[in-house]
Amino acid sequence: MFSKACEYGIKAAIFIAVNSSENNRVSPKEISEEIDSPQAFTAKILQALVRNHVIKSVRGAHGGFEIAKDKIATTKLSEIVYAIDGDGIYKGCGLGLHTCNENHPCPVHDKFKVVREELREMLENTSLEQLALDIKAGVSFLKI
Amino acid sequence: MFSKACEYGIKAAIFIAVNSSENNRVSPKEISEEIDSPQAFTAKILQALVRNHVIKSVRGAHGGFEIAKDKIATTKLSEIVYAIDGDGIYKGCGLGLHTCNENHPCPVHDKFKVVREELREMLENTSLEQLALDIKAGVSFLKI
DNA sequence: TATAAATAGGATAAATTTATCCTAAATAAA
DNA sequence: TTTATTTAGGATAAATTTATCCTATTTATA
Numbered sequence: 001m002f003s004k005a006c007e008y009g010i011k012a013a014i015f016i017a018v019n020s021s022e023n024n025r026v027s028p029k030e031i032s033e034e035i036d037s038p039q040a041f042t043a044k045i046l047q048a049l050v051r052n053h054v055i056k057s058v059r060g061a062h063g064g065f066e067i068a069k070d071k072i073a074t075t076k077l078s079e080i081v082y083a084i085d086g087d088g089i090y091k092g093c094g095l096g097l098h099t100c101n102e103n104h105p106c107p108v109h110d111k112f113k114v115v116r117e118e119l120r121e122m123l124e125n126t127s128l129e130q131l132a133l134d135i136k137a138g139v140s141f142l143k144i
Numbered sequence: 145m146f147s148k149a150c151e152y153g154i155k156a157a158i159f160i161a162v163n164s165s166e167n168n169r170v171s172p173k174e175i176s177e178e179i180d181s182p183q184a185f186t187a188k189i190l191q192a193l194v195r196n197h198v199i200k201s202v203r204g205a206h207g208g209f210e211i212a213k214d215k216i217a218t219t220k221l222s223e224i225v226y227a228i229d230g231d232g233i234y235k236g237c238g239l240g241l242h243t244c245n246e247n248h249p250c251p252v253h254d255k256f257k258v259v260r261e262e263l264r265e266m267l268e269n270t271s272l273e274q275l276a277l278d279i280k281a282g283v284s285f286l287k288i
Numbered sequence: 289t290a291t292a293a294a295t296a297g298g299a300t301a302a303a304t305t306t307a308t309c310c311t312a313a314a315t316a317a318a
Numbered sequence: 319t320t321t322a323t324t325t326a327g328g329a330t331a332a333a334t335t336t337a338t339c340c341t342a343t344t345t346a347t348a
Contacts, residue, residue: 001145001233001238001260002238002239003305003306004240004305004306004307005305005306007238007239007240010239010251010252011239011251014251027324027325028324028325038306038307038308039307039308040307040308040309041306041307041308043325043326043327044306044307044326044327046325047325047326047327050325050326057324057325057326058314058315058324058325059313059314059315059323059324059325059326060313060314060315060316060322060323060324060325061314061315061316061317061321061322061323061324062315062316062317062323062324063314063315063316063323063324063325064324064325065325077252089145094145094146094151095146095151095154095155096148096151097285097287097288098288099288104285104288105283105284105285106284106285106286107154107155107158107275107278107279107284107285107286108154108221108270108275109284111266111270112145112266114262114266115259115262115263115266116145118258118259118262119259122255122256122258122259126252126255131251131252134251135251139249140249140250140251140253141241141248141249141250141251142250142251143241144241144242144243144248147335147336148335148336148337149335149336171294171295172294172295182336182337182338183337183338184337184338184339185336185337185338187295187296187297188296188297188336188337190295191295191296191297194295194296201294201295201296202294202295202344202345203293203294203295203296203343203344203345204292204293204294204295204343204344204345204346205291205292205293205294205344205345205346205347206293206294206345206346206347207293207294207295207344207345207346208294208295209295
């Protein structure tokens with residue numbers, strides 16, 4: 001469904017949110033250990049999230065990655081996915097047609113629309129805060 | 145969502161169904177022209193569909209690919225997807241966790257379940273026949 | 289039986305995604 | 319101001335997916 005990069009990005013963002021809520025900056029090393037991902041590759045993904053203003057980075061000693069506390073509640077999964085995988089999940093034809101719309105639909109156009117709409121809604125209505133709270137409460141997990 | 149191979153496979157199967165309903169065998173060349181896909185690569189995908197008994201191939205002169213007429217109505221999209229992409233779309237964690245279930249869920253486990261269930265149902269309830277009829281009626285399209 | 293027409297399938301190449309490594313730039317603190 | 323620490327980012331490699339090419343095998347028919 002999502003690219004590996006996107007999976008890492010989502011998990012990283014959640015881990016950063018958990019830590020930022022406790023005024024704690026984290027490094028790519030900590031992150032990759034905590035979400036079980038390759039460190040250098042994860043660092044690249046973090047760069048993308050910074051460029052897209054999903055998270056903030058602080059360079060130099062005592063630096064690291066963080067999310068502004070008030071941003072944790074307003075940041076939706078959709079923003080993270082968009083920053084890494086783009087809008088291909090919503091936009092674009094399920095069967096790869098160049099042109100696929102109501103007037104010129106691919107064979108699964110209508111049926112796909114329903115599923116994708118559901119996915120879009122889910123991503124747009126799920127905040128980093130909800131996901132981070134579950135991790136803090138120990139009812140969901142970032143690895144294994 | 146699906147791999148390129150799977151997109152080609154679905155479109156090829158629909159085109160074969162359309163032709164088989166008119167007692168017409170088709171070649172990889174015709175198929176790839178009609179669905180706008182690379183011919184040799186499409187041929188490989190057709191092999192996979194044959195191995196998985198989704199379609200039938202007839203070798204030699206006057207050969208080609210076909211689907212038994214009575215199979216067109218009973219074949220579901222899910223069988224095609226499974227033959228090419230496997231069951232990764234239903235099974236497997238949305239965030240790539242090795243173990244992800246009710247007792248040890250990833251952060252998006254419950255939310256993802258809903259979307260994937262919807263996708264699964266759609267694929268399992270959509271027959272080749274429905275899709276082929278739309279193509280024949282000219283209300284949906286396999287390319288452009 | 290020989291020939292032409294088709295699919296099967298192995299080998300290989302190109303493109304993309306995933307992953308690693310190394311150096312540059314920024315920053316806090318000694 | 320120097321040093322240690324930390325992210326940024328370019329270059330490169332490995333793995334996977336997508337795509338091509340060539341030959342083997344099968345089959346109808348002349």
